[in-house]
Amino acid sequence: MDTKQFLMPAPAGDIGDHILPKVIVILTGIIALLALAVRLVARQMMRRLGLADLLLVISMVFYIVHHYNAYQAAIYPGLGVHQWQFNPELAKASHYNFKLGSVFFGLNIVFLKIAVLLDWIHTFVPTGTRNTLFWILHTLIWSNAIFYLIGTFIEAFQCPPEDVGTPRCNIDVAKYNLASGVINVVSDLTILIAPHWVIWKLNLSRIRKIGVSVLFLIGTLATGSAIARVIYVTSAYRTGDILFNVMTINLWAIAEQTFGYLVIGIPAIPKVLHDFPCAKHLGSLVRSRSKSQHNSNPSSGYQGRVPWLSSTPRRHHDPWGATDLDTHVLVTINGAEGKDVPLPDTAHSRRRDESRNSSIEAV
Numbered sequence: 001m002d003t004k005q006f007l008m009p010a011p012a013g014d015i016g017d018h019i020l021p022k023v024i025v026i027l028t029g030i031i032a033l034l035a036l037a038v039r040l041v042a043r044q045m046m047r048r049l050g051l052a053d054l055l056l057v058i059s060m061v062f063y064i065v066h067h068y069n070a071y072q073a074a075i076y077p078g079l080g081v082h083q084w085q086f087n088p089e090l091a092k093a094s095h096y097n098f099k100l101g102s103v104f105f106g107l108n109i110v111f112l113k114i115a116v117l118l119d120w121i122h123t124f125v126p127t128g129t130r131n132t133l134f135w136i137l138h139t140l141i142w143s144n145a146i147f148y149l150i151g152t153f154i155e156a157f158q159c160p161p162e163d164v165g166t167p168r169c170n171i172d173v174a175k176y177n178l179a180s181g182v183i184n185v186v187s188d189l190t191i192l193i194a195p196h197w198v199i200w201k202l203n204l205s206r207i208r209k210i211g212v213s214v215l216f217l218i219g220t221l222a223t224g225s226a227i228a229r230v231i232y233v234t235s236a237y238r239t240g241d242i243l244f245n246v247m248t249i250n251l252w253a254i255a256e257q258t259f260g261y262l263v264i265g266i267p268a269i270p271k272v273l274h275d276f277p278c279a280k281h282l283g284s285l286v287r288s289r290s291k292s293q294h295n296s297n298p299s300s301g302y303q304g305r306v307p308w309l310s311s312t313p314r315r316h317h318d319p320w321g322a323t324d325l326d327t328h329v330l331v332t333i334n335g336a337e338g339k340d341v342p343l344p345d346t347a348h349s350r351r352r353d354e355s356r357n358s359s360i361e362a363v
Contacts, residue, residue: 015085016078021247025071028258029064035265036060042268045275052118056264059111063257066104070250072096083243098246102155105253109184110148112260113191117141119264124195136194144187151180177237181230188226188256192219218266222259228252 036056043049076094077086117137125134154176195216229252236245 016076016081018074018076018078021074021079021251022071024251025067025074025254028254029067032060032063032258032261035261038272039265039268041276042271045271050118050122052115052122055111055115055118056261059108059115062104062108062111063261066101066108066257067254069096069101069104070247070254073101073247073250077243077247079247081243083241086243096246098242099155099158101250101253103152105257106148106152106155108257109260110144110152112257113144113187114141116260116264117144117191120195133194136190140187140190140194147180147183147187177233178230181226181233185223185226185230188219188223192216192223216263218259218263222256222263225252225255225259229256 039056040049040053043053072094073096076090076096117140121134121137125131125137158176229249232245232249232252236242236249239245
């Protein structure tokens, strides 16, 4: 890059794009808060609030601080402003701090990842079992904790952006950011892939397995965001054009964080919809409307018949019904001794209920 460009006078007026980054920051903040709220409500309904939920709340505190800092970057510089176009008068309206954003991003991610991993231990590893997945997930928990603790310390005390590449800075910041970004991506990929070999061993239908895998694939969006963030951080330090890349770096960081909250929040939606009072009322309304339309349909084959004389009792399907998988009841899991440990079989329960109904009808 031609260093003479940095000596050019700042242009008059504001040339940055501020609307788009502001909208993205606000929308992602709302989505993440809703995902966390749904998760906490579901866990409270199940009376199972735990350490993972506490870590999620702590991570949200750092997420909000990082979001505030990103919103300041949207105020100035916004998108599309190069380093040599810096306008000190416009910059007075913003309190953005590049280092603050990096530090709070690291603090948010470490608590968020550990919360996700603890939740997956609870979901996929039976209590008291020390199988391969248990050790993989624990290794990920401790490696992420150590890495982000050290990385955040280095980030907090490294050279400021304006000193990078000068004699005042004795740290190769570009190499450090590239290395930390690559480790972050590898961590995301491992967290994403690790549970899948367990999912495909479960005694579930192929469609349900695919459905769970699609849910985990939300994590691929987080991984893609992490990769994009590494690319732009590397570009910022390589070219020295920090100002031009700073908003884009923040947006990709926000995307990675928000997808993380969606990964842990979306599975809680069926539970909340199933047990929430207004959702139950809406479900009853849908069932009654469906029943009235069915009875009034001449082609239904029930014309002239009394509904209660039906030979087979009919069980209405709850539109908000949570499946076994939604409530973390896995049909078959690997036990500590490598044997399958059967959990309550819903098909067996269904046959027992039908047998009971048949006995009642015979009487």
